[in-house]
Amino acid sequence: MEHQSSGSGDDDRSRKLRQKRIGDQLRRLYDEVTEEAVPVEFLNLLEQADKSKNQK
Amino acid sequence: MTKPKLDDEAFKAELAGLIPHLRAFARSLSGNATAADDLAQEAMLKAWKARESYQQGTNLKAWTFTILRNLFYSEKRRSWRRQQLDPEVAEATLVANDDPSSAMDLLALRTGLTVLPEDQREALILVGAGGLSYEETAEICGCAVGTIKSRVSRARKALAEIIENSQGGFSGDGKLRASEAFDDIMKQADELSSGSTADARN
Incomplete structure (x- = not known):
């Protein structure tokens, strides 16, 4: 392992590390929402739409 | 040729199961939670x-x-088109997080x-968080797979720059107030985005 010439390799590794971190955080932002309880309004609306179909 | 169709009950169950993802995708497009739920509904x-x-x-x-x-794109004047980050959301992101450096990253993100x-x-949200393939994302966005790949890669690069620049201001000073941190990141992001419009041409 020679450290003198490994500069670009280190850059590469730290770039990959940063990108991985961004990927993790991105999923976290998204999952923050998917893990929330679904507001009842959504399911009510869907049920309503289903019922009104039968009345036509 | 008759392709089998899902019956209504099965379709309804599958659609209901996708609500969390519709909400998450809507939130990422709109940035505003209430407007995003309108859109998802x-x-x-x-x-x-x-x-x-x-x-x-x-x-x-x-x-x-x-x-x-x-x-989202067809109804331009609807409330969900407003794209903003509420400073209160920023403050909450920082306060609710027990790891300050990770909270800073999340805010910068x-x-x-x-x-x-x-x-x-x-493109970045769909591929990077939504679990969709490049091919599926291309179909959703109505463009070529190669276009999606280049959008994702440019988005990743830009975000890395924004986050990296924002860290310069925080290292060594944990006492920086959240609102100052927010202003700082906003400023740097503005500078970066005004620069990146030029390279968005290709």
């Missing part, structure tokens, strides 16, 4: 009405995302996302 109802045209065996998630996305061009942001 309308997309869900539209998908339900259009259920006859869904082909069983294809990806229902990608299909509903396409509907949601079309809705949120901020960075709001200044990315829309096409880059949605």
